[in-house]
Amino acid sequence: MxxxxxxxxxxxxxxxxxxxxxxxxxxxxxxxxxxxxxxxxxxxxxxxxxxxxxxxxxxxxxxxxxxxxxxxxxxxxxxxxxxxxxxxxxGKKVMQQIKxxxxxxTLDDGSNTNLLEIKLKDTDSVPEVYYKGQRVDGPVIDGIGLVDIRYHYHTTGDGSETPDGSNDISIEYYDTSDGSNHLDRKIIGHKRDA
Incomplete structure (x- = not known):
């Protein structure tokens, strides 16, 4: 729209x-x-x-x-x-005001939104997926919406300097936010290595 x-x-x-x-x-x-x-x-x-x-x-x-x-x-x-x-x-004043x-x-530290949220009502339902506070699973049109979501977390377990482990996120979905009936396939990838 x-x-x-x-x-x-x-x-x-x-x-x-x-x-x-x-x-x-x-x-x-x-x-x-x-x-x-x-x-x-x-x-x-x-x-x-x-x-x-x-x-x-x-x-x-x-x-x-x-x-x-x-x-x-x-x-x-x-x-x-x-x-x-x-x-x-x-022009200089306008740029200073914009900056x-x-x-x-951008001072918001993101504490009010999670990086990833997955809501699942039961094992037969399609999950609701939120990335950085925005719902990304798209509208379901003709049974198409969320295509694939993968999340993998693995701790290092070896006492290395990064105790948080690694996080891999991959979300694939169809979106129609441009207002047309054309489905736009989108992929979000987020990887943090330990």
Missing amino acids: KLKDYIREGYNIVTTPNLAYKIQEDYPDALVFTDRALDAIPIGKLLVDRYYSNNPDVLSAKPLQNAYAIERFTCEFTGYEMVLPMTGET KSIDEL
Whole structure:
């Protein structure tokens, strides 16, 4: 789905102030929240720019939503061309503000999300798979969704400097997040050697 599709379905939007202004111009009935008003997010459907996905106000509003989605607000997704003045003192200030915002958001040590979660109701069900807090098993279309998940943990057992052992993760699934009926096969690999 694209931004316009989410707006048509009644989603409230959380994004940057510049993009919020453009969205409000084109979709005056859409509710758009920026960093200045995140504590006022109402109950309903919420679309969050990935940039704000770990913001404490957004995380506290998540359980109150009937539907919740996180997207990367690229030019293709939003339909807007992002142009910033990058000359002289103005460009330098804009870059400093962007760097500061990114630094503040990356201070999250990830303690509120696990690297890998697998939920299995019983031995006959398809597992729900979450990687870095995001569900990755995709929608089941014609019986296709999660293709394969492999997890292997092995301790060194020899008293080496790395007592945590090794972790190998491989997740293969089909995704339709681009809004089309085309299935996109995705693979996530994560390996940590002892």
